[in-house]
Amino acid sequence: LRNIKKQTKGLGGKGKLTGKLIDELSIYYGLAIRRNHDSIEKMRNEIYATLDHKLSTDDKPKHDKCPRGENSWCSWQKAQATGNSNYKHKPPLSQEVFKAISPIYEQLSTDELLTRCLGGYTQNSNESFNATVWFMAPKSTSSGKHVLDTAVYISVGIFNDGLSSVMRLMQNLSITIGPNCFNFCVETDERRIKFSERSLTDAAKVARSSLKTSRKEAEQANIDIHGQMYGAGIAD
Known part of the structure; x- marks a missing residue:
């Protein structure tokens, strides 16, 4: 992600692919792997759940893949479970950033790569x-x-x-x-x-x-x- 930010002019800056956002996406990806290391499909589903989560807005929530319930890491699903009707989404991931990082997510969610993550082994x-x-x-x-x-x-x-x-x-x-x-x-x-x-x-x-x-x-x-x-x- 840092490389694509450096290689793509105008991708960085406020509201775009910032260092903080890169770290958040990296952490979410790692958690998706570690929490679901027993299933390739579960890993892939949660990887894209984190991406959809970042794309969500009040008008177009995209939390179908996010885990449900009060203990969910998804703040929207947690609000739904607790009956919080005042929930407001944070500014979403821009479409420019989404288009730029989508190929990376496709590469990082292939069967070949996720198979190597089965069992929860780390580096x-x-x-x-x-x-x-x-x-x-x-x-x-x-x-x-x-x-x-x-x-x-x-x-x-x-x-x-x-x-x-x-x-x-x-x-x-x-x-x-x-x-x-x-x-x-x-x-x-x-x-x-x-x-x-x-x-x-x-x-x-x-x-x-x-x-x-x-x-x-x-x-x-x-x-x-x-x-x-x-x-x-x-x-x-």
């Missing part, structure tokens, strides 16, 4: 490992092969065993490990475990989503200034 582990690598060798900074290789080697250890792996690396390099270093590694690993447990709460998920949005905006601003330094096919 979270890989994404977490990648985040560890990019923390040491950021995408926005040009890094040579040796720097990237070193970042990957260290990240593998940290990802699997925490900072205790760094102490083993220091031992192999004959670097003396003092009490401050030892305590720091142990305490950091303990905090990481506690943070992982706390991150499963709903409040943490909301905060994480907000932080992710801010980080994406900062990365996009950096790319706009310096250009893309990392990406599929960038060296072609």
Whole structure:
């Protein structure tokens, strides 16, 4: 979605394909997959339900595919279930944006792709490992092969065993490990475990989503200034 926004002149801006809208659509798509990972048809139905939801107006509500009941994620269906007759729709997705993103939704709802989502398997582990690598060798900074290789080697250890792996690396390099270093590694690993447990709460998920949005905006601003330094096919 961000690529099509960048490639299509006039698609961005107020009331169109904003960064916030892109994040919302991405979150809705992910939820549609995770909530219905036992059925391709259910996944596809809810994917398009989220799109129709965004296209709905007071005159033309399009919530037939949205789940019904008071506990529905669809605010219109929830209002219907609770008897709220004062419900008003937010400004809908513009037709210009809808036409631009429709082909993407078609690609993301094919049987071939959704079949791979059956069972609810995710890439979270890989994404977490990648985040560890990019923390040491950021995408926005040009890094040579040796720097990237070193970042990957260290990240593998940290990802699997925490900072205790760094102490083993220091031992192999004959670097003396003092009490401050030892305590720091142990305490950091303990905090990481506690943070992982706390991150499963709903409040943490909301905060994480907000932080992710801010980080994406900062990365996009950096790319706009310096250009893309990392990406599929960038060296072609």
